[in-house]
Amino acid sequence: MDSTNKLFGNQTIQLNENLNSIIGGKSAGKSLLLYSTAHCIDPEQVDKTHKRLGFEGYKFKVNYDFEVLWKNGIIDTNSSLEKNQKIIYIPQLYINYLVEKNNKDDLNQLVENILLQDSEFKIFYEDVKEKIADNNISIDSLLTSYIQTRQKALELQKNSKEIGKSNEIQKAIEKIQKAIVEGQKLSNLTPEEFKTYNNLLENKSKLEKQKTEESLRKTVMESILLEIKSNREQLLGGKVSNSDIEIKGNVDRILDQLTELPTEINVIRQKIGTDYNTLIENLEKEIAKLEFDDKIKKLTEDLAKNTIQLKPFLAKLAGQKELQKLTNNLELEKKKHTQAVSLEKQFEIVLNDYRNLRERTSILLKERIEKYESIVKKVNETMKEIGSGVTLECSLIYKQDDFPLFHQANKAAISKGHFFNQLFKDNNLKYKEIPDFYSKQLWIKDSKFLKSTGDDKFELPLKQGYTLEELLRGLIKDSFILDYSVTYKGDDLLRMSPGKKGTVLLILFLQISSSEYPILIDQPEDNLDNRTIYDLLCHMIKQKKKDRQIIIVSHNANLVVATDSENIIVANQAGQDGLGDTSKYQFEYVNGAIEHTFTRDESIKEVLYQQGIREHVCDILEGGNEAFKKREKKYSIKG
Numbered sequence: 001m002d003s004t005n006k007l008f009g010n011q012t013i014q015l016n017e018n019l020n021s022i023i024g025g026k027s028a029g030k031s032l033l034l035y036s037t038a039h040c041i042d043p044e045q046v047d048k049t050h051k052r053l054g055f056e057g058y059k060f061k062v063n064y065d066f067e068v069l070w071k072n073g074i075i076d077t078n079s080s081l082e083k084n085q086k087i088i089y090i091p092q093l094y095i096n097y098l099v100e101k102n103n104k105d106d107l108n109q110l111v112e113n114i115l116l117q118d119s120e121f122k123i124f125y126e127d128v129k130e131k132i133a134d135n136n137i138s139i140d141s142l143l144t145s146y147i148q149t150r151q152k153a154l155e156l157q158k159n160s161k162e163i164g165k166s167n168e169i170q171k172a173i174e175k176i177q178k179a180i181v182e183g184q185k186l187s188n189l190t191p192e193e194f195k196t197y198n199n200l201l202e203n204k205s206k207l208e209k210q211k212t213e214e215s216l217r218k219t220v221m222e223s224i225l226l227e228i229k230s231n232r233e234q235l236l237g238g239k240v241s242n243s244d245i246e247i248k249g250n251v252d253r254i255l256d257q258l259t260e261l262p263t264e265i266n267v268i269r270q271k272i273g274t275d276y277n278t279l280i281e282n283l284e285k286e287i288a289k290l291e292f293d294d295k296i297k298k299l300t301e302d303l304a305k306n307t308i309q310l311k312p313f314l315a316k317l318a319g320q321k322e323l324q325k326l327t328n329n330l331e332l333e334k335k336k337h338t339q340a341v342s343l344e345k346q347f348e349i350v351l352n353d354y355r356n357l358r359e360r361t362s363i364l365l366k367e368r369i370e371k372y373e374s375i376v377k378k379v380n381e382t383m384k385e386i387g388s389g390v391t392l393e394c395s396l397i398y399k400q401d402d403f404p405l406f407h408q409a410n411k412a413a414i415s416k417g418h419f420f421n422q423l424f425k426d427n428n429l430k431y432k433e434i435p436d437f438y439s440k441q442l443w444i445k446d447s448k449f450l451k452s453t454g455d456d457k458f459e460l461p462l463k464q465g466y467t468l469e470e471l472l473r474g475l476i477k478d479s480f481i482l483d484y485s486v487t488y489k490g491d492d493l494l495r496m497s498p499g500k501k502g503t504v505l506l507i508l509f510l511q512i513s514s515s516e517y518p519i520l521i522d523q524p525e526d527n528l529d530n531r532t533i534y535d536l537l538c539h540m541i542k543q544k545k546k547d548r549q550i551i552i553v554s555h556n557a558n559l560v561v562a563t564d565s566e567n568i569i570v571a572n573q574a575g576q577d578g579l580g581d582t583s584k585y586q587f588e589y590v591n592g593a594i595e596h597t598f599t600r601d602e603s604i605k606e607v608l609y610q611q612g613i614r615e616h617v618c619d620i621l622e623g624g625n626e627a628f629k630k631r632e633k634k635y636s637i638k639g
Contacts, residue, residue: 007064009585016567017071019545020591021560022553023620024571029587030553031092031522032058033571036066037551038089038520041076046089053097088117088513092522092553095502102494104483110505111392111484115383117513124378128371132478135368139361139476146357147469153354156347166340169333176330183323189316197313201327204306205334211299212338218292225283232276362439365476369432372396372480379484386511388540389489390504397483398429404474409449413461420460431480438475444468499528503536510544518549525556538562557621567591570616572608590616 013033022030035058039046050057067077068085076085098110116122163169189197232238237249248256251272255261261269317324379394386392400406406424414420423430440451449460449471462471486493488504496504506524513519525533533556541550541563554560560568569591590608597612604610611619 006585007060007062008066008587011585011589013569013589013591014567015549015551017549018566019541019563020549020551020567020569021563021565022551022569022571023555023560023617025620028571028573029589030571032587033569033589034520034522034551034553035091037068038087040066040068040078041085041087042083042089044083045087046091049089049091049094053091053093055091086517088509088517088519090506090509090519090521090524093526094522095505095524096498096526098505099498099502104494107486107494108482108484111486111508112482114508114512115379117509117517119516121378121382125375128375132368132371135364135371136478139364139368142357142361142364143469143472143476146354146361146472149350149354149357150468153347153350156343156350160340160343160347163336163340163343166337166344169337169340173330173333173337176326176333180323180326180330183326189313193313193316197310197317200306200310200313201331204303204310205331205338207299207303207306208335209338211296211303214292214295214299217290218296221287221290221292225280225287228276228280228283232280236273236276358441359439361476362435365435365438368478369396369435369480372482375482379482383512386507387543388507388536390507390511391487392508392512393485393487395483395485397481398431398479399481400424400427400429402477402479403429404477405449405471408462408466408471408474410447410461410463418460419458434475438472442468442472444471499532502526503528503532506537507540510540510550516548518551520551522553523555524552525554525559530556530558534558534562555621557617560617560621561594566593568594568613568617570608570613570620 022033024030035046039057047057063078065078067075069075070085074085076083098106101107101110116125233249235249235251237247237252239246251269255265255269258265314324317327373396376394376396379392383392383394405420406429409420423433437451442449442451444450444462444466447462447464449462451458451460486504486508488496488500491500493501493504506521509521510519524537528537538558541552541559544550545563545566552559569589572588574586574588584606588606588608590613592613594614594617597614600611600615602610608616
């Protein structure tokens with residue numbers, strides 16, 4: 001510490017790696033010392049916690065410097081920008097604040113926050129949650145593709161219906177061809193001419209089909225090239241057309257997480273750009289090799305020649321209107337047949353994709369459940385037995401009120417034995433039923449949600465106005481809750497008295513949060529009776545101080561003495577002894593083991609140095625030696 005106005009001075013307070021207890025009279029600077037230590041190390045956590053309590057921190061007319069020296073040599077100061085060390089900080093009344101939040105949602109959030117203070121669990125949890133987030137993105141993307149594919153299938157189906165089925169068109173073609181053969185006998189064309197004429201017609205149909213196919217191939221390949229260029233721009237960015245504005249791509253946005261880009265990573269970034277450019281260049285070359293424009297031009301020229309070659313025959317057939325009509329109809333039907341075959345093939349491909357998208361989404365929905373259940377398993381296998389009779393259990397739930405279909409369904413029109421009612425139990429959704437349900441073909445008709453695939457066909461009455469996309473998005477919605485249950489000797493935490501509940505919460509902080517981090521607690525005895533403190537809290541502190549550094553502020557003798565504090569810090573504010581100001585600084589501290597003892601020596605001016613640590617403990621926590629002896633006589637306890 002350092003202060004130019006004698007607020008703290010250059011005091012140094014030694015801490016033990018096990019249990020440190022800060023004691024002192026009212027407003028002696030106990031909480032100030034704990035707060036200053038915590039704020040110096042992790043100001044974000046301290047400010048966030050105090051904000052919940054409505055406390056803005058300690059205010060003095062002047063600023064003061066404060067530093068914390070870690071065992072590994074790292075120094076944290078008020079002014080240091082980089083904060084890499086971690087602590088758990090529980091200020092005065094914070095447990096009371098948590099106790100007052102007596103509902104399940106708050107408890108789940110609290111327990112999860114405590115669990116995440118264990119570094120090993122946090123790594124596991126965040127990894128699983130990241131995979132779930134990726135899973136959700138994939139599910140959402142698949143559903144978007146599914147809706148688009150469904151729309152495409154409906155359009156193909158509509159177009160196919162308008163043109164007709166290919167096999168029916170083929171029958172019409174054969175019928176026209178027979179009629180043409182009969183008509184040939186009455187025409188002005190010789191058999192040789194008619195044969196040539198038919199060949200020219202056949203060739204014309206063939207050329208038109210080839211031209212249509214080449215044009216489609218060109219369009220498809222150009223679309224692929226455009227898609228890759230678009231992806232490149234999305235990933236790697238680039239300049240906006242006709243401007244100097246440069247937009248970052250997703251790759252660079254991810255790399256922005258690194259304040260400095262190492263050379264080897266920058267090389268990878270450049271390689272991604274080079275590889276993409278090479279891919280685009282190679283694809284452009286391959287498309288050029290296919291010579292679509294030349295082929296289309298050649299087919300157009302051949303069709304023009306074919307038209308010229310047909311003219312003499314058409315002139316001779318000018319008087320044969322019925323035959324000419326049949327010939328024209330034959331051309332039209334052949335074109336329709338080509339289109340019908342193409343649409344039917346496209347529809348089959350799209351329909352197969354439609355099924356695969358649905359089934360793939362169903363698989364991802366199951367995988368998402370498994371990922372959540374891995375968190376449940378981890379908690380129950382490693383965190384269940386907290387100690388001192390406290391048990392923590394986790395389960396995975398999905399509240400029925402969070403399930404959109406629960407509100408979209410017209411429940412008044414649904415029978416008791418309907419599949420829909422079997423999805424819910426105890427106000428929760430049995431979500432494991434949903435992936436298989438989703439994998440079936442679903443649609444809406446006459447305000448009913450229909451499923452016709454499988455043995456369990458059904459109709460689900462709906463409220464008015466919902467689209468299929470809204471229903472499907474409701475089915476894939478991620479509203480899972482990790483539900484935590486905390487008990488003490490069989491009693492549920494939410495049903496405990498405030499004092500017992502506070503004690504159990506403290507035990508959770510001590511036991512579950514990472515032992516790598518020191519834990520700083522201000523007056524954990526608030527609202528607790530001495531029996532609870534001694535039987536439950538003291539035992540846990542004595543156990544946990546072996547694994548982690550603990551610093552507590554306390555007025556309770558049990559928490560300081562019965563826990564065998566290795567280091568006791570006595571706080572004093574100038575003028576509080578009632579004998580005048582004999583202190584060098586406004587706030588002073590002395591520390592040592594309880595074994596440090598000597599009787600009061602009033603010849604020493606500074607109050608803190610007039611007696612030993614043991615005597616300070618007795619004065620502050622027991623009311624003095626005389627008071628302690630009087631109580632001992634009153635109790636008359638014999639061993």
